[in-house]
Amino acid sequence: xxxxxxxxxxxxxxxxxxxxxxxxxxxxxxxxxxxxxxxxxxxxxxxxxxxxxxxxxxxxxxxxxxxxxxxxxxxxxxxxxxxxxxxxxxxxxxxxxxxxxxxxxxxxxxxxxxxxxxxxxxxxxxxxxxxxxxxxxxxxxxxxxxxxxxxxxxxxxxxxxxxxxxxxxxxxxxxxxxxxxxxxxxxxxxxxxxxxxxxxxxxxxxxxxxxxxxxxxxxxxxxxxxxxxxxxxxxxxxxxxxxxxxxxxxx
Amino acid sequence: xxxxxxxxxxxxxxxxxxxxxxxxxxxxxxxxxxxxxxxxxxxxxxxxxxxxxxxxxxxxxxxxxxxxxxxxxxxxxxxxxxxxxxxxxxxxxxxxxxxxxxxxxxxxxxxxxxxxxxxxxxxxxxxxxxxxxxxxxxxxxxxxxxxxxxxxxxxxxxxxxxxxxxxxxxxxxxxxxxxxxxxxxxxxxxxxxxxxxxxxxxxxxxxxxxxxxxxxxxxxxxxxxxxxxxxxxxxxxxxxxxxxxxxxxxxxxxxxxxxxxxxxxxxxxxxxxxxxxxxxxxxxxxxxxxxxxxxxxxxxxxxxxxxxxxxxxxxxxxx
Numbered sequence: 001x002x003x004x005x006x007x008x009x010x011x012x013x014x015x016x017x018x019x020x021x022x023x024x025x026x027x028x029x030x031x032x033x034x035x036x037x038x039x040x041x042x043x044x045x046x047x048x049x050x051x052x053x054x055x056x057x058x059x060x061x062x063x064x065x066x067x068x069x070x071x072x073x074x075x076x077x078x079x080x081x082x083x084x085x086x087x088x089x090x091x092x093x094x095x096x097x098x099x100x101x102x103x104x105x106x107x108x109x110x111x112x113x114x115x116x117x118x119x120x121x122x123x124x125x126x127x128x129x130x131x132x133x134x135x136x137x138x139x140x141x142x143x144x145x146x147x148x149x150x151x152x153x154x155x156x157x158x159x160x161x162x163x164x165x166x167x168x169x170x171x172x173x174x175x176x177x178x179x180x181x182x183x184x185x186x187x188x189x190x191x192x193x194x195x196x197x198x199x200x201x202x203x204x205x206x207x208x209x210x211x212x213x214x215x216x217x218x219x220x221x222x223x224x225x226x227x228x229x230x231x232x233x234x235x236x237x238x239x240x241x242x243x244x245x246x247x248x249x250x251x
Numbered sequence: 252x253x254x255x256x257x258x259x260x261x262x263x264x265x266x267x268x269x270x271x272x273x274x275x276x277x278x279x280x281x282x283x284x285x286x287x288x289x290x291x292x293x294x295x296x297x298x299x300x301x302x303x304x305x306x307x308x309x310x311x312x313x314x315x316x317x318x319x320x321x322x323x324x325x326x327x328x329x330x331x332x333x334x335x336x337x338x339x340x341x342x343x344x345x346x347x348x349x350x351x352x353x354x355x356x357x358x359x360x361x362x363x364x365x366x367x368x369x370x371x372x373x374x375x376x377x378x379x380x381x382x383x384x385x386x387x388x389x390x391x392x393x394x395x396x397x398x399x400x401x402x403x404x405x406x407x408x409x410x411x412x413x414x415x416x417x418x419x420x421x422x423x424x425x426x427x428x429x430x431x432x433x434x435x436x437x438x439x440x441x442x443x444x445x446x447x448x449x450x451x452x453x454x455x456x457x458x459x460x461x462x463x464x465x466x467x468x469x470x471x472x473x474x475x476x477x478x479x480x481x482x483x484x485x486x487x488x489x490x491x492x493x494x495x496x497x498x499x500x501x502x503x504x505x506x507x508x509x510x511x512x513x514x515x516x517x518x519x520x521x522x523x524x525x526x527x528x529x530x531x532x533x534x535x536x537x538x539x540x541x542x543x544x545x546x547x548x549x550x551x552x553x554x555x556x557x558x559x560x561x562x563x564x565x566x567x568x569x570x
Contacts (some may be wrong), residue, residue, distance in 0.1 A: 002362070005362075006360070009359050009360065010358070013352075013356055016352075017345070017347060017348065017349075021347070081343070085342070085343070085344070085345055085346070086339050086341050086342050086343035086344075087343060087345055089309060089339050089343065090337075090339065090343035090357065090404065091360060092309060093308065093309060093332060093335075093336075093337040093360050093364065094332060094357070094360040094408075095329050095332045095333055095360075095361065096360040096361075128270050249470060
């Protein structure tokens with residue numbers, strides 16, 4: 001009860017600040033829109049897809065997962081600014097729930113990601129992408145869980161390193177291989193065996209496969225529940241770890 | 252109100268390849284009474300802030316015990332948080348939000364209802380003369396205004412104790428005097444105020460009692476007057492002609508109330524006395540009787556800096 005109240009309190013505050021500068025939501029969506037407009041047209045011939053719509057069914061889920069991963073991983077920067085302004089310390093001296101300090105922020109990130117995902121989806125509809133609403137909502141759940149995990153991890157790391165200079169290279173180093181090993185841009189079915197073998201160990205690769213299955217309308221595909229389960233477990237672990245950083249952080 | 256026994260904290264720091272342990276606070280025993288302004292004085296790096304952050308539940312002590320407003324620091328940190336307010340050195344407001352928003356949010360983090368939080372914010376804004384700027388972004392505030400918001404945040408839940416870490420650092424003299432008034436007002440409302448400072452005049456003028464900290468340890472504790480009295484009384488400086496100085500020195504050295512006499516280069520003597528107010532008339536009479544011409548007479552009361560100098564062997568201003 002207290003957790004729900006405190007989380008709502010922090011979430012409201014964070015949303016208020018976000019809406020005061022909504023330009024960031026648009027900036028965040030800029031890169032995926034560029035992929036959609038400038039990269040996706042190459043895919044129909046490259047993937048040997050029968051139609052442009054088929055190519056989008058493969059590509060759009062990848063771009064959405066990409067957005068969720070990157071959008072989340074870089075949220076830590078905002079937190080470092082808050083740390084510097086003394087806001088985290090000010091919060092930690094009150095009896096407010098430490099988990100709420102994390103969840104309120106991460107939920108803001110999830111909402112802002114879902115907003116961006118809707119923008120991308122609507123754009124893709126203009127390019128003849130068609131997807132069942134039920135499947136789409138499940139795919140959004142997957143994205144929400146990914147964003148929850150990556151933003152929580154980013155906050156936890158930010159509290160540990162406490163400086164943008166350390167956070168940026170760290171996040172890039174993590175994000176790069178995760179991105180390449182998840183088959184986001186091109187499906188890993190094109191990859192040689194050894195690369196597929198490594199990608200098996202990348203949870204995001206499972207998430208991308210699951211999301212693609214959903215966009216393909218293949219709800220019964222095992223990859224859907226496997227991807228959701230893997231990401232849900234990791235999100236829970238990330239949240240627990242990051243909340244502990246909020247309870248512990250020294251400065 | 253605050254009682255600590257052997258509070259300790261050390262940090263591991265890494266300089267190059269060597270890992271070193273720095274004992275930031277090495278066993279602090281404190282007693283702070285209800286309703287007083289208690290000053291924690293010491294140079295930068297003495298361990299003042301670390302001690303304060305331990306008392307405010309922000310960092311865990313390595314050892315020792317403390318009771319704050321009746322709650323045990325180690326066993327009931329959540330209870331301690333409810334009973335104290337804490338204002339950090341660097342401030343705690345967000346550029347793009349208003350004083351009113353900050354106050355309401357902060358009150359609500361203490362579990363206060365929305366309506367009550369708004370009422371409290373309104374009252375705090377009025378009390379700290381912030382009503383005119385209440386709905387402007389914090390980034391537009393002056394240093395003094397912003398600091399007042401910080402203090403208002405620290406007491407929005409009406410704690411029994413408020414910890415203020417260097418509340419006047421970086422303020423201009425006028426804002427500083429204003430801040431002193433605010434702090435006295437908190438005391439008059441029954442709050443116990445615990446402040447850290449490295450300003451001697453601030454500790455002297457504002458605090459009912461002070462503790463002096465150096466290298467992680469307390470070196471003195473008492474009222475400013477007590478501490479100053481502890482060290483060698485007062486000093487009277489008598490200005491004289493160079494020619495008259497030896498004669499006057501000879502005369503005054505044998506007086507019973509003079510504990511020590513030094514001659515001043517270029518003429519004059521410095522007399523260490525217990526109490527300047529009673530010594531001065533006697534000095535004047537003695538010099539007058541001898542027919543010597545006096546050019547000036549000054550009374551120096553010992554400062555807290557002298558106390559610090561006596562206890563640590565160096566001046567607070569140097570360190």
